[in-house]
Amino acid sequence: MTDTITARLSDPATARESGHQKMDWAREHMPILAALREEYQADQPFAGERIGMAMHVEAKTAVLAELLAEGGAEVAITGCNPLSTHDDVSAALDAHENVVSYAERGVDDEAYYAAIEAVIGHEPTITVDDGMDLVAAIHEDYPELIDTIVGGCEETTTGVHRLRAMAEDGALEYPVFAVNDTPMKRLFDNVHGTGESVLASIAMTTNLSYAGKTVVVGGYGDCGKGLAKKAAGQNARVIVTEVEPRRALEAHMEGYEVMPMQEAAKEGDVFVTTTGNRDVITREDFEVMKDGVLLANAGHFDVEVDLDALADLAVDTFEARDGVRAYEMADGRELNVLAEGRLVNLATPIALGHPVEVMDQSFGVQAVCVRELVESGDEYGPGVHDVPDELDREVAEIKLDAEGVAYDDLTDDQAEYMGTWQHGT
Template sequence: MSNYDIKDMSQAEGGRRRIEWAEREMPVLRSIRERFEKERPLAGVRMSACLHVTAETGNLARTLQAGGADLVLVASNPLSTQDDVAASLITHYEIPVYAIKGEDNATYYRHLAAALEHKPQITMDDGADLVSTLHKDHRELLPQILGGTEETTTGVIRLRAMAADKALSFPVVAVNDAMTKHFFDNRYGTGQSTIDGIVRATNVLLAGKVFVVVGYGWCGRGLANRARGMGANVIVTEVDPMKALEAVMDGFRVMPIIEAAKIGDFFCSVTGDINVIDEEHFAVMKDGAIVSNSGHFNVEINIPALEKMSVSKKLVRPFVDQYELKDGRQIHILGEGRLINLASAEGHPASVMDMSFANQALSAEYMVKNHAKLEKRVYSVPEEIDREIARLKLLSMGVTIDTLTDEQVKYLNSWQEGT
């Protein structure tokens, strides 16, 4: 194959072992792949996927390929690529991949262009960079697009903004909205993998430290609970009164971020918004504060403002930049402000990505079958897909549940009987 751009093809064998290890924890996706191999629901469909190139994504790519898709895969984040997986997908599965861990912005957008040169009929995004680039710079390709899918909260927010502006030119399924995605991937996956990334990057003990979680959505809920489980004293900051109230009821301290900034040892943003950790917060942080992000884009921490406040910057550990301020205080930024769970760790565990990527595969199949009757807007994953994934996951875990009797079904669908 000549249509690829990766770091080192010699790493392919290690990548295959990593993909096979992840597959052991992805039984739902494996069962979908077995059906796809027989039915070929994506036969001949050109797909361009802009996702984190990890072992788990490798198994999704294999599933789409098994369904007959003509697939190109590019990275959705410059620091999240597992280079050995990229090499294996090319060598062992003949899937074109454009992804290099640590690639600069120019390379990142060149890879996005390669995905669009494939002239996709279905887009698969994690953050909506592929869709936004398509709409801004390659509008000539829009008439052939059947639809797309979107993996993450940030991307869904962007796509809904496009739809509200009537700028979205094809239907997109918001995979992130599936209950089998955000209940599990965002809460358990982000919670565990973010702590993993912070600990790998710093090797600093969390127990007894003050850990500030900025944002209490599903990712923030998971992160706060995992930090508490490691013995940290957790503070939550929020702008939504309902989420703030929930955090209080869950047993966390809640306060404005300007107050939390004065006492926090660790900070992690999970909001999907810009500059939630800003200049005024850096100005009052402790010496040695550790600041990270687990939201999709590296905009949640205002690093340009920190650079202006600093007299020096140096890399003190892999993925740890130390900024020294004029008064001598030092603030540490992890992973260049990018997704720390993928920058210094390996992302979500395979068992939760099993459900997320099952949603991706089945949503792609749904889009191919139903695109002609869908409007140019963002759709939730159909409930029957969500329930089927939950059923398959329980089956793979050896868990059985009850079913309603005919009498119970009749009662639930009637109104005559009362007290």
């Protein structure tokens, strides 16, 4: 079994102290998880469960893992991206008596998948995934464990897409909640979280402004919408590229310029892909880009910017700045790739991911979905399931209460009116 992160650090004590400091700060700003922690510590709903997690191991995720452990579970966790782990946070988590962390930043593919196998070695009864690598590995290599798995939760758009494709092929053999698709995740995490954290990460990594620049957003789903809105708010000209006509029309009606990537490639100063698909920016685009452009990916996997084609075109590559690799073209132009084309808001050297308050909401949904699996997992068959609306509302209610926000309730007459077809003009 792979060594835990603690065994691989030269100074584990210092790392743990730093990690706990980050977790303490996050915990103070996560009222949803605080409320659930109080409930779960008292009720111990996860006693006897083994929860396997493959997620971005940083402070907010650590607070979720800690919550599940303090609710009675044995938790084994690793990363879902080779560059998104904070080693100090991973070490702090590994010090928890009910948590084992295998997550380490900067590992190669072999070590990355070895860590996932180490988590699977704990024989989880519930999986919590971000990108579906854990679910895929279990189905492909450890199918004998499936009968003892109650179900899983999937955090991100890419993972849900993969799971739905798997379910359509009849290959998904246990229930998984599409946490990404529920309103408390999608409307806040994808829109506000992605928009704010991506732009902040790029700005901190490059020390450059958006004002007066042209930002090209590849894809106008929830993440693209948030990114376009936030970039426009920082006085950038925004161009959107899309393959789906209704989303392209929506972007146009929102006031953004819409054009094919090949045309946008000539205009942009900053390019950010948000599609979850491959080859969004390709060789033909690189050939017409301006000198000094920034290329970043806000999708889950590092396939949206064709780095192989870019490397093939380059006559030289070098580190222009920590977290920025410059590719020099034959004509002297330099195209700059952030975070090796990986998830830019989590994989740059100083990336912090989504704002704490946003992830409190998303991870609140994760926490209640895990509880639902333990309490009622037998009611869900194999496949991808929407999060029950009452669970999503529960998380929203906790957040509003913590914020001191009051709201109206339907009267009995209003509820009756909305529930019947018999009222006419």
